[in-house]
Amino acid sequence: MTSPDFSSLLDSLFNLQRFGIKLGLEHTYRLLESIGNPQKNLVMIHVAGTNGKGSTCAQIANILRATGKKIGLYTSPHLIRFNERIRINGQPISDDEIISFMKQTVSAIEEIKSTFFETTTAMALNHFKNQKVDVAVIETGLGGRLDSTNVIDPQVTVITHISMDHMDILGKDLEKIAYEKAGIIKNGIPLIVAEQTLKVKNILIKKAQDKKTIVTELGEISEISITTTGTKFQYKGGQYFTSLIGEHQAVNAALAIECIHQFDPGIQNHLIQKGLKNVSWPARIQKLDDRLYYDVAHNEDGLAFFLKTIRNIFPHVPLFGLFCLKGDKELHRLVKKLSGQFSKLIVTTDQKKLLLSAGELSEKLISVGINNESVESVSSGIAQLRELIKDAGVGLIFGSHYIAEEVFSESEISFDPGVI
DSSP states (O other), X not given: OXXXXXXXXXXXXXXXXXXXXXXXXXXXXXXXXXXXXXXXXXXXXXXXXXXXXHHHHHHHHHHHHHTTOOEEEEOSOOXXXXXXXXXXXXXXXXXXXXXXXXXXXXXXXXXXXXXXHHHHHHHHHHHHHHTXXXXXXXXXXXXXXXXXXXXXXXXXXXXXXXXXXXXXXHOSSHHHHHHHHGGGOOTTOOEEEOOOOHHHHHHHHHHHHHTTOOEEEOOOEEEEEEETTEEEEEEXXXXXXXXXXXXXXXXXXXXXXXXXXXXXXXXXXXXXXXXXXXXXXXXXXXXXXXXXXXXXXXXXXXXXXXXXXXXXXXXXXXXXXXXXXXTTSOHHHHHHHHTTTOSEEEEOOOTTXXXXXXXXXXXXXXXXXXXXXXXXXXXXXXXHHHHHTSSSOEEEEESOSTXXXXXXXXXXXXXXXXXX
16 A cells, blocks of 8 residues: 555544544444454553653553563554554554554444544554564553543553543543543552542542552652753662653652562562663653753643753743643643743644644733743744744743644654654
């Protein structure tokens, strides 16, 4: 099949989003049954939460790769190419394998009316089974209880920090969101949890008790040292370095460490250290150039982590921001994090028009007292940032995954193969 044919097939896959987000597992089970229930032949780790799911998954997977195992990793969304969502030892699924799966399942997809995420989840599990991975690390899409990935029977479950996001789907308060995330907790399957608010913690612990599950809460993470190359920290007597930047990444790394201890206590500490040291997870406080950073932060806590980390590294310099946002995000929650942080804030939109227009975002911010300047492209915004930080200051690009291709292009970062 030629490249245009593959593009057409990929369009048909994305068009499954017309069915929206169906919270429920029945359709995923039916689709998996039509291809022989690949999930029943896999050893898996399941990760849910609000912020840090992808980073935690990447660190777990990289530690397991350091042991010489063949590791599948399923995450979302992608940055540039759909294929990035489904990887084995860092290598994305090939176009040919996507084509083969879609041909195999097209009748079932049409009959079941499978959604985009249901189909993608089945594709990932099928790929991991066919390629005989030793372990598959699976990130939830939304929520947990009714998320398509919750058809699996993992060996360990992990829940990262839970905060407010996707409230239109998961619920209008933190307790409802926590209830949905807690849905991945399985009978007798060890659970690792990040530090949570008391109400969230009580919900998770109660669910774990109902499921007769052993819960491991993170211990103290100390001696955290953040630089432009990564994060050093101490945890339970061990010294670690993750190449991901930020105090929150030390937390995600500690979650990965505890997960590995539960999954296979025989994995030696030097392999854990090796896996964390070499992990790559682009667009998460990613250094693009001297004093220029990109992060996909798009909710309140994500932005807070980003700003706190930059201030930790650069405590007394002016910040200049380039911001964009999807229309369904809770802008009013971001405003208090944006207020007073930037010497100049520039807003923009993406080429594919998936985000709020620069004009609309600018007006919304001005209406709540956030001064800004709008530009019509990421390219123009980055050019302005580079000028602003030429003599002093730090430039921050943030707000969405959807601008990754434009950001990387402007920074001359090659990400075409999507290998990490």
